[in-house]
Amino acid sequence: ATTSIDLKEEILRLKKERNAVILAHNYQVGEIQDIADYVGDSLGLAYKAQETDCDVIAFCGVHFMAETAKILNPDKTVVLPDKDAGCSLEQSCPADQLEAFLKENAEKNYYVIAYINCSAGVKALCDVICTSGNAVKIVNNAPEDRPILFVPDANLGAWVMEQTGRKMDLWQGSCYVHVEFTRDSINKIKEEYPDALVVAHPECTTAVRLLADEVCSTEKMVDYCKNAPVKNIIVVTESGMLHRLQKEAPDKNLIAGPTDKCACNDCRYMKMNTMEKLRNCLRDLAPTVEMPEKVRARAEAPILRMLEQSK
Numbered sequence: 001a002t003t004s005i006d007l008k009e010e011i012l013r014l015k016k017e018r019n020a021v022i023l024a025h026n027y028q029v030g031e032i033q034d035i036a037d038y039v040g041d042s043l044g045l046a047y048k049a050q051e052t053d054c055d056v057i058a059f060c061g062v063h064f065m066a067e068t069a070k071i072l073n074p075d076k077t078v079v080l081p082d083k084d085a086g087c088s089l090e091q092s093c094p095a096d097q098l099e100a101f102l103k104e105n106a107e108k109n110y111y112v113i114a115y116i117n118c119s120a121g122v123k124a125l126c127d128v129i130c131t132s133g134n135a136v137k138i139v140n141n142a143p144e145d146r147p148i149l150f151v152p153d154a155n156l157g158a159w160v161m162e163q164t165g166r167k168m169d170l171w172q173g174s175c176y177v178h179v180e181f182t183r184d185s186i187n188k189i190k191e192e193y194p195d196a197l198v199v200a201h202p203e204c205t206t207a208v209r210l211l212a213d214e215v216c217s218t219e220k221m222v223d224y225c226k227n228a229p230v231k232n233i234i235v236v237t238e239s240g241m242l243h244r245l246q247k248e249a250p251d252k253n254l255i256a257g258p259t260d261k262c263a264c265n266d267c268r269y270m271k272m273n274t275m276e277k278l279r280n281c282l283r284d285l286a287p288t289v290e291m292p293e294k295v296r297a298r299a300e301a302p303i304l305r306m307l308e309q310s311k
């Protein structure tokens, strides 16, 4: 809210000069969401990246999201405000470890499904990608005659197994933000708002998910809150989501899900992006996302399969 009008104008001017599109995830700070051309979840952002005819994509999110945009647009310049905006899920599954695991278990002939929160190197080893918005659909589409390996989020994987009835072997990764919500912390806030509905992201633990009235991706939370029959809604995900929800469902009282330590929970990676850094990346056309063409081409196939299957 304290950003100068000059900085906003500079961003809009540079965007025009560069013929750029600004894509932002639902967890970005409010000012970035407000200046973006599109705000959404990982799936919506992947579709927008695929569709754009701009020369430059300024991706305000975390690295794997910008990387996905680059995989789909090898000839475009993809810049991100902070190249160190990582993700604990991505870090929990290094490509060389997955490769070694698949080699050791070659006789299983796994059908590998990767949650989009992973590196291009991991995507290149997989059969299909999914996001929290289409994971149930993608798993339902998996061949019946092969065992499934789901990487890297064990919590999302457990939820999808319940939803689909398909058994899967789960890589033991997790999101450091969503595992901070506990049964105690959510029960406490429910006591304060006994009539509230609870919506939670599937990266939460099973114990927290069981307390939720709805489990869904960040984008689906928008519709859920808009259409909810009550005023009070407890939103168990990263706190940036509240800005988007307040804009889209202004008549609702949206309450951030607390952890045992805090009233709400930020992703430090998502919050590395600032308006200054967004200006700088449009001005300098750096930092950019780059990767070897061989990895890119191998990572593109499972993403395209996902986009095709989740239409």
Ligand code: 13P
Pocket (backbone or CB within 6 Å): 026, 040, 041, 042, 043, 117, 131, 132, 133, 175, 201, 203, 216, 217, 218, 219
């Ligand atoms: P969504 O695709 O639901 O926006 O989730 C992305 C993410 O990083 C959740 O932590």
Ligand code: SF4
Pocket (backbone or CB within 6 Å): 062, 086, 087, 088, 089, 090, 117, 175, 176, 177, 178, 203, 238, 267, 268, 269, 270
């Ligand atoms: Fe990764 Fe979790 Fe941050 Fe999402 S909230 S980007 S899963 S660390």
